[in-house]
Amino acid sequence: MTLNNFEEYEDPILYDQENETYMPEIPFLLKWAFKKQGFIIDLACGTGRVTIPLAENGHRLIGVDIHKGMLDEARKKSGQLDLQIEWIEQDCTKLNLNAKSNLIYSVGNSFQHFLTNEAQDELLSSVNNHLEMGGVFIFGTRFPSVEELLQPPTEEYWKTYTDRETQHTVDVFTISEYDSLDQIQHYTTIRKYKNQDGNLIDEKSTNIRLRYVFPKEMERLLNAQGFEILHLYKDWKETPVTNDSYEMIYVCKKIR
Amino acid sequence: MTLNNFEEYEDPILYDQENETYMPEIPFLLKWAFKKQGFIIDLACGTGRVTIPLAENGHRLIGVDIHKGMLDEARKKSGQLDLQIEWIEQDCTKLNLNAKSNLIYSVGNSFQHFLTNEAQDELLSSVNNHLEMGGVFIFGTRFPSVEELLQPPTEEYWKTYTDRETQHTVDVFTISEYDSLDQIQHYTTIRKYKNQDGNLIDEKSTNIRLRYVFPKEMERLLNAQGFEILHLYKDWKETPVTNDSYEMIYVCKKIR
Known part of the structure; x- marks a missing residue:
């Protein structure tokens, strides 16, 4: 993946100002975090909008992002809060953490930054490689209505x-x-x-x-990469997806 | 596949009245027929709207359809014209012809009758099984604009x-x-x-x-089933596909 689609993230402080108060994912992710032991990986963590609140709730987090500027801001914030979060600058399609987790997530529709079938495959293959068998990957993407x-x-x-x-x-x-x-x-x-x-x-x-990925296309993609879809919601309150949803939240399990 | 989506085909004579004068595919298919030796398989051939003109041009054809009423009409028409076409009543997702061809096609957007990912996979697996290595499968489907x-x-x-x-x-x-x-x-x-x-x-x-299948989804589907996309057109005149097309015509080659 090349660094050519990141103009929106060149100003991390601006990004936080515009986005930091929005965090509907926290209660949902906390629920899954309590079910799964061990450290959690936040892919495309940005400035830590969701990583930091999860760490404040007592979980061990690794935040991965390709964008140094966003990570620097995340590191600064977590340092001020005295939180032990490991911030790692890596391309999520070529993830190499030398460790396996039971819970990986990627929020803020960051899935939509992986623009080609190949990039999507590489991302999911990276995620699969870093999940224990039976581990869960949670992500959201805009519904292509x-x-x-x-x-x-x-x-x-x-x-x-x-x-x-x-x-x-x-x-x-x-x-x-x-x-x-x-x-x-x-x-x-x-x-x-x-x-x-x-x-x-x-x-x-x-x-x-x-x-954008269409629902039946997503089934193909996830199945091909070794995942079973456990849940598909239209929001982080676990409302079942409908024909006129704005978002698709996937909870999928590594089955091979 | 269950026979529950065929109300439009219960009256083959009506079907012909409404559709028989429309056949833009013939010159295109003739071009491919001359490139490829041996018999040609027309999947979901219906009343033989396209099968018959190709046979009239000297090609050996096998027409396959799941719908007996449509096939009876096709058989009647080809009999009157004294054409040697083999008409076979089979489910295209469970094709069993005991023979391999170099050219299989399916026109009239019949691809859209295969409603689920599983039915699409079975169809393409059937097609693959009946193609020689390097053989070509041609089909059209409405563009999901x-x-x-x-x-x-x-x-x-x-x-x-x-x-x-x-x-x-x-x-x-x-x-x-x-x-x-x-x-x-x-x-x-x-x-x-x-x-x-x-x-x-x-x-x-x-x-x-x-x-409906979206373009990037179709790439996944065809690749997974052993096909390489040779051409993608917006019509049977070989106009390259564009963002505002009405149809997608795929020419794909069996590569495994």
Whole structure:
């Protein structure tokens, strides 16, 4: 995997500001963590948004990410909290930890960063290699509903937040274009910075590509890589998946 | 495979009336037929819409279908033309012909009748078993574009034709509902029969389910079953597939 799809993560502090309060996965992952003994691997852990709360709940965590900037921020935060988390800079498709776990997870739809069939296979093969037999891999990915794929190719308002340092208001917009052949949504995120008088003072745009996998395709992929799907939910509250879900949460077990 | 998705084929004469003039596949298949020696297998051949023209061009054909009514009509037509076509009633997922071919094809989007991953695997395994190494399997399937999947759940006009026997005008409408989880479009076809005064005198409705496969999913499926994709076209004129195609025509070679 090459480092060419990470513009969204170049500013870890910005990433945290925009995302850190969102963590619906914690109760769900804690439930699985208590079922499974030993250390837990958080793949594509980023700044530790979910790794850190799990460690604060008494679990041993290894956080793996390919992005040094995000890991540095994670390390800084866990150090301030005096938490023993091992942060490892590795490509998740070429994972080499010299250890096996009973629980590996990857949240924040990071699965969609693995853009090709080959990258997906390598990721799942890496995960399989680091799971004990019967061990569980948990991950989420956006549900490729018609509505999800049909997002407008024109600027669409997403959200607004206040920048902590400058106190500027930031309006965030997205533009998307879906390629049905490679099953990839090409997103542009545009941040418009306004001062306290409401005047536009800066504008930045970043790009990201997200691969979509359809439900029957995911069954093929997971089966081929030695996994059995234990559960498929539409959210982290364990609601069964439906035809109009926004996300698919897979809990799968290594069976070979 | 159970015989529960064939309401559209209960009237082979009606089927021919509505479909027989449509045959864009012939020049394309003839080109491949001339490249490959020996007999050709037409899977899900129906009433012989494509089988018969290929035999008329001097090729040896075996037509296989699960539907006796359609095959009876095919046999009748080829008998009248004095063509030597072998018509065989078999389930394509459990093909047992005791012979190997260099060219197998399946047209009319019949691939979409294989509704589950398991049925698709069985079909392709059957095809593989009946192909010589290096032999070619050609098939088409509707492109799962957002527009294709988003067809209206209300009655939509499709086409009009005149019934040969009664001279009644038949207006054909469709209703469709797509299930994103099983990747199946549920179609209802409604035929409204009008007399020469334009008054509605009868109405019939039939149901059919069609499974969609996404491009990257198809790569997985074909690779897993021992095929290499030689070509992917958007039509039978060999136009390369694009992001807004209506159909995907696969030419694939048995490589193991």
